[in-house]
Every structure is written in structure tokens, then in C-alpha cells.
Amino acid sequence: MNHFIIAPxxxxxxxxxxxxxxxxxxxxxxxxxxxxxxxILLGVSLYLAFYASSGEVFVYRLGNWPAPFGIVxxxxxxxxxxxxxxAFLAVVVQLYAIGSGWDRKGWHFHALWQFQMMGVMGAFLxxxxxxxxxxxxxxxxxxxxxxxxxxxxxxxxxGVQYVIINLLGSTLxxxxxxxxxxxxxxxxxxxxxxxxxxxxxxxxxxxxxGAVLLMLVFAIKAALVPLHFWLPSxxxxxxxxxxxxxxxxxxxxxxxxxxxxxxxFPGDSVVESIVADMLLPAALITLVVGQIGVxxxxxxxxxxxxxxxxxxxxxxxxxxMFTPDSISAALYYxxxxxxxxxxxxxxxxxxxxxxxxxxxxxxxxxxxxxxxxAAMFFAAAIAxxxxxxxSGFLGKLLVLDVTRADPWWIGxxxxxxxxxxxxxxxFGRAGSTLFWLPFQLQxxxxxxxxxxxxxxxxxxxxxxxxxxxIQDIDDAVSPTMTFIAVGALLAGLVAxxxxxxxALQMTDAIAEQLFDPQPYVDSVLIxxxxxxx
Amino acid sequence: xxxxxxxxIGAMSAAGVYLVLRLRTFPTVIGMTMMSYAINVFLFASGRxxxxxxxxxxxYAEAAVYTDPLPQALxxxxxxxxxxxxxxxxxxxxxxxxxxxxxxxxxxxxxxxxDGDTE
Numbered sequence: 001m002n003h004f005i006i007a008p009x010x011x012x013x014x015x016x017x018x019x020x021x022x023x024x025x026x027x028x029x030x031x032x033x034x035x036x037x038x039x040i041l042l043g044v045s046l047y048l049a050f051y052a053s054s055g056e057v058f059v060y061r062l063g064n065w066p067a068p069f070g071i072v073x074x075x076x077x078x079x080x081x082x083x084x085x086x087a088f089l090a091v092v093v094q095l096y097a098i099g100s101g102w103d104r105k106g107w108h109f110h111a112l113w114q115f116q117m118m119g120v121m122g123a124f125l126x127x128x129x130x131x132x133x134x135x136x137x138x139x140x141x142x143x144x145x146x147x148x149x150x151x152x153x154x155x156x157x158x159g160v161q162y163v164i165i166n167l168l169g170s171t172l173x174x175x176x177x178x179x180x181x182x183x184x185x186x187x188x189x190x191x192x193x194x195x196x197x198x199x200x201x202x203x204x205x206x207x208x209x210g211a212v213l214l215m216l217v218f219a220i221k222a223a224l225v226p227l228h229f230w231l232p233s234x235x236x237x238x239x240x241x242x243x244x245x246x247x248x249x250x251x252x253x254x255x256x257x258x259x260x261x262x263x264x265f266p267g268d269s270v271v272e273s274i275v276a277d278m279l280l281p282a283a284l285i286t287l288v289v290g291q292i293g294v295x296x297x298x299x300x301x302x303x304x305x306x307x308x309x310x311x312x313x314x315x316x317x318x319x320x321m322f323t324p325d326s327i328s329a330a331l332y333y334x335x336x337x338x339x340x341x342x343x344x345x346x347x348x349x350x351x352x353x354x355x356x357x358x359x360x361x362x363x364x365x366x367x368x369x370x371x372x373x374a375a376m377f378f379a380a381a382i383a384x385x386x387x388x389x390x391s392g393f394l395g396k397l398l399v400l401d402v403t404r405a406d407p408w409w410i411g412x413x414x415x416x417x418x419x420x421x422x423x424x425x426x427f428g429r430a431g432s433t434l435f436w437l438p439f440q441l442q443x444x445x446x447x448x449x450x451x452x453x454x455x456x457x458x459x460x461x462x463x464x465x466x467x468x469x470i471q472d473i474d475d476a477v478s479p480t481m482t483f484i485a486v487g488a489l490l491a492g493l494v495a496x497x498x499x500x501x502x503a504l505q506m507t508d509a510i511a512e513q514l515f516d517p518q519p520y521v522d523s524v525l526i527x528x529x530x531x532x533x
Numbered sequence: 534x535x536x537x538x539x540x541x542i543g544a545m546s547a548a549g550v551y552l553v554l555r556l557r558t559f560p561t562v563i564g565m566t567m568m569s570y571a572i573n574v575f576l577f578a579s580g581r582x583x584x585x586x587x588x589x590x591x592x593y594a595e596a597a598v599y600t601d602p603l604p605q606a607l608x609x610x611x612x613x614x615x616x617x618x619x620x621x622x623x624x625x626x627x628x629x630x631x632x633x634x635x636x637x638x639x640x641x642x643x644x645x646x647x648d649g650d651t652e
Contacts, residue, residue, distance in 0.1 A: 151632070157629050160638060171569060175575060
């Protein structure tokens with residue numbers, strides 16, 4: 001048994017605890033330990049990914065209790081991919097948080113960051129449905145703290161909404177688990193898959209209820225319409241690096257959908273395609289709502305948040321086909337959209353730091369480092385809107401390709417293509433207001449005066465107070481580091497494009513493994529001491 | 534007994550949903566508490582209702598009579614988590630009330646205004 005499987009959960013827990021107990025008053029020590037912890041976490045994830053790439057499924061029995069009774073962690077290729085993605089994002093965004101000085105705006109930033117990573121990593125690794133609930137709670141508690149980091153009335157209000165909607169989600173999750181336990185008598189995912197497959201079709205009404213309730217929970221987490229209301233104000237009001245880290249949190253919902261509905265409730269099981277039938281329309285509406293929001297947004301934070309919703313729509317369209325090819329496309333798009341939305345949030349935060357903390361798309365004088373930030377925004381917007389040459393384009397092509405067999409393909413194709421146009425126009429307008437029009441400011445003002453109209457919006461506000469709840473560029477520890485962090489995310493997008501073929505081979509292998517759950521079930525239930533057979 | 538438990542769960546959920554849909558934080562917190570009570574009773578009942586049976590196997594008993602212990606463990610975990618979460622949401626609501634001067638859940642006008650000033 002490889003004890004490294006539990007390391008991604010234990011390591012952040014230990015480091016977070018150490019930071020809270022011993023380093024509360026020493027920012028430098030916190031930064032060093034927290035960054036070192038995240039880097040080691042990335043190393044461990046890469047090692048586990050290498051280990052899992054053999055195609056075998058590894059099971060870690062906590063306390064060595066036999067499987068349906070004890071809690072198991074499991075590592076397969078999908079879990080390993082998500083671990084690496086999460087750890088990479090954590091390292092890069094943490095560099096940004098340190099470089100921009102956001103981590104000084106309140107207490108316990110680094111400790112909460114580590115606990116957040118513990119929850120995310122645990123949710124990817126666990127093989128037990130109730131344990132999944134517990135890890136969801138761990139990552140949510142940490143995210144509540146991170147979301148209101150720095151305080152301020154707007155952020156606290158958005159925080160209350162975020163906490164309440166997630167508490168309702170947790171309540172639903174428990175209801176779903178109770179229903180499934182009452183029907184199957186187990187909470188281990190592999191064991192549940194066996195029980196569901198053996199269930200006579202006439203006794204499945206309660207099981208269907210459970211499957212749909214669970215779907216709703218994951219849809220809240222993934223922000224699918226109509227359960228997306230919490231996302232725009234949460235992401236737009238959260239500190240920039242926190243919103244960027246949240247990009248991996250909505251993917252926890254997607255991950256859980258893929259895991260549960262390929263393993264426990266596959267399309268040929270007794271619940272049939274009930275979930276896939278619900279997912280497709282929801283995903284299409286999500287895509288439309290998100291991209292129209294990008295088109296109409298007047299606040300850059302909201303534009304970034306709504307483009308995240310749009311990318312989740314595209315992603316879930318691919319997921320809802322539930323074929324090996326479509327899951328492979330969805331996984332490729334998952335990596336792409338995580339990096340792209342994180343980059344967008346960080347760039348929005350860079351702009352906010354240089355505009356006195358405001359992100360409304362109104363005319364303001366030219367900001368500092370305008371050219372470099374404009375180039376980065378351009379790259380991130382191209383990726384998020386799905387234009388060539390970056391990976392968003394390839395991802396969208398893949399999604400279009402896998403929906404060809406669907407009877408609704410005309411509707412799906414036209415939705416994806418038309419909403420892409422919306423996103424392009426929306427991002428183009430945001431970019432021109434932020435970066436292009438400031439060069440014309442004097443002419444526009446002169447024109448307004450000539451026509452007797454009031455002049456457009458005034459100058460950038462002066463530097464904020466040091467304890468203001470918005471980050472200012474003059475408080476930044478190292479602006480270079482923030483550029484390096486965003487550059488690393490964009491480099492990830494470029495790498496996804498250049499190495500598209502190896503990436504697709506990897507996601508194909510993952511999808512193949514997902515659609516053959518027998519080795520997984522065997523390794524959890526049969527290959528153990530005191531096994532049934 | 535089944536009918537009684539079902540009615541209790543239903544009544545508490547209905548009250549909880551009604552209160553959560555209110556626009557102020559205090560009723561919402563109470564509603565969340567009601568919902569979590571309802572869910573705890575529901576989880577408890579998901580292992581089948583039984584009277585006078587211990588949640589452990591007694592090797593000396595004549596026939597093996599016991600009730601499923603797992604839902605009790607789940608309920609215990611759920612109670613602890615919902616206590617913690619209620620504390621978080623109460624403190625957060627208090628913070629929002631003190632910072633912004635009222636306890637409405639929806640966003641204030643300042644969030645919609647173009648310049649985003651909070652004064």
C-alpha cells in the first residue's frame with residue numbers, strides 16, 4: 001500500500017495547523033511555509049499522477065478497515081489529473097496573493113488557504129459518499145473565511161448569501177445521502193455501484209429521487225442554471241486571488257458529477273439516463289445566460305464571473321453526452337477553463353489595483369503598466385471566448401465534435417457558436433473601454449464639452465487607506481511576482497494548445513478507465529484481506 | 534410512529550423553507566436551523582425506525598436484535614457540522630449588519646450604482 005495517497009490531505013492539514021499555532025504573528029514565516037507546503041503538494045500530486053498513469057486503481061484503507069465499512073481513499077487517473085490541476089493552481093495563485101499583498105489584508109489567509117486545499121484534495125481522493133460530504137464541508141468552511149478576507153460591507157453581504165446557499169446545498173446533500181443509504185444500505189461508492197446494478201427495476205423510485213437530489217447538490221457547486229445565483233456576486237466581490245482559487249472549486253462539482261454518474265449511476269443502470277436528460281438543457285441555458293452576461297456586464301468582476309458560468313455550460317454539454325469521447329473532451333475543457341478563468345480573475349484584480357479598486361467599465365485615465373496588462377487580458381479573453389489559437393478553441397471544437405451524434409445537434413451547435421460571438425463582443429467591449437479609450441480621453445472630453453454634455457467619469461481615485469478592503473498597487477509587495485503568476489497561467493493555456501495531442505491522449509485514457517468501472521470496484525471490494533470472494 | 538416522524542420532518546422542512554426565503558438574515562438563520570433539524574431526523578430514520586433495540590450487536594442475546602448504527606453516526610456528524618456552520622453564518626450576518634447598517638440579504642443600491650461607491 002502506498003502511503004503517499006493520503007499525503008495531499010494530511011500535508012495541508014499539518015501545515016495549516018502549524019501556521020495557526022506558531023506563525024500567527026510572523027507574515028514572512030507564514031509565506032515561506034505556506035508556499036513550501038503548496039510546492040510540496042504539487043510535487044506529491046505529480047508523483048501520484050505518474051504512479052496512477054499505469055492505469056491501475058489504488059485504494060488506501062484508512063485504519064485498514066475492510067472497504068464497505070471503513071473509509072477508503074482511492075487514486076485513479078481522473079483523481080490524479082484533478083490533484084495536479086488543483087495543486088498547480090494553488091501554487092500559482094498563492095504567488096499572486098503574496099506578490100499583490102492580498103494576504104496581509106486580514107488574518108489567517110495562509111492557514112485558510114491550506115485548509116481549502118485539504119478539502120479540495122480530499123474531495124478528489126475520497127471513495128466514500130459521506131466522506132465526500134465531509135470534505136465538501138471542509139473546503140466550504142475555509143472558503144467562507146477566504147471569501148470575506150479583508151472585509152468591507154459589500155463583501156460581507158455577498159459572503160452571507162454565499163454561506164446560506166451553500167448551507168442549503170449541504171442540507172440537500174445530506175438528504176440525498178440519507179435517501180441513497182436507505183435504498184442501498186451502503187455509502188461506499190464502489191459498493192453502492194454494485195448494489196445499484198443488482199437492484200430490480202421496479203423498486204427504483206426512491207433511488208431515482210436520490211440520484212436527482214445528488215445531481216442538484218453538484219449543480220449548486222458547479223453553478224449550473226438555475227442554481228447559479230450565488231456565483232456572480234460571490235466571485236465579483238471576493239478578493240482576486242480567492243476568486244481565482246474558486247475556479248477549481250466549481251470544478252469539484254463537475255468532478256463529482258463525472259465520478260458519480262459514470263460509476264454509481266451509469267447510463268445503462270436502473271436510473272437510466274434521467275440525469276443526462278436533465279443536464280443537457282440546463283447546460284445549454286447556463287451557456288446562454290453566462291455569455292449574455294459577458295455581453296451585457298458593466299463590471300469587469302461580473303464579466304469574468306459570468307464567463308466562468310458560460311464555460312461551465314460548455315463543459316457540462318460535453319459531460320451530459322456521457323460517452324467516452326465526450327468525457328475526454330470535457331476533461332480537456334476542464335483544465336482549459338480552470339486556467340482561463342483563474343487568469344481572468346487575476347487580471348481583473350491587477351486592473352482594480354491600478355484603478356483605485358473599482359472595476360466598472362467606465363472611462364478612466366490610462367492605468368499603470370497598461371500595455372502589458374492589456375496583452376495579458378487579450379490572451380485570457382481569447383482563451384475564455386474560445387477563439388483560435390489558444391486551447392479554448394480546441395476545447396470548443398472537441399465539444400462540437402462529440403455532440404454531432406445527438407438528435408439536438410443543430411440546437412447545440414448554434415447555441416455554442418452564437419454565444420461564442422456574444423463572448424467575443426463582450427470581451428472586446430470591456431477591453432476597449434479599459435485599455436483603448438483611455439488613450440482618446442482628452443478628445444472624448446473635448447467633444448463632450450463642445451456638445452454641452454457632462455464630461456465622462458473623472459480621474460482614478462487617489463491611493464486608498466492602508467486598511468481599505470480593496471488592494472492597491474502601492475501596497476503590493478512585488479508587482480513583478482503578480483505578472484509572473486498570471487504569466488504562468490497563460491503559459492499553461494499555451495502548453496494545453498501546443499501539447500494538445502498528449503493532453504488528449506491522457507484524457508482519452510482517463511475516460512476509458514471511467515467507462516470500465518469493474519477494476520475499480522474489484523480493487524476496492526475484492527482485493528483486500530477478508531474479502532467476500 | 535412512521536406517520537408522526539414523517540409529519541415532523543415535513544413540518545420542519547416547510548417552516549425552514551418559508552423562513553429561508555425571507556429577506557432578512559435572522560429569519561434565514563432560524564430557517565436554516567429548522568432545515569438541519571429536519572434533515573437530522575430524516576437521516577436518523579433512513580436506517581429504518583426501531584423501538585427498544587441497541588445500535589450494537591449483543592452476542593449474548595437470544596436472537597440478534599439491533600438497529601442500524603450507521604445513521605446514528607451520520608446524524609452525529611451532521612449535527613456537529615451544522616452547529617459549526619450555524620455559528621459561522623450568525624457571526625457573518627452580525628458582521629454584515631454592523632458594517633452595512635441593516636440586515637437585508639439582497640445587495641444594496643451601492644452594488645448596482647455605476648461608480649460603486651459605498652458612501
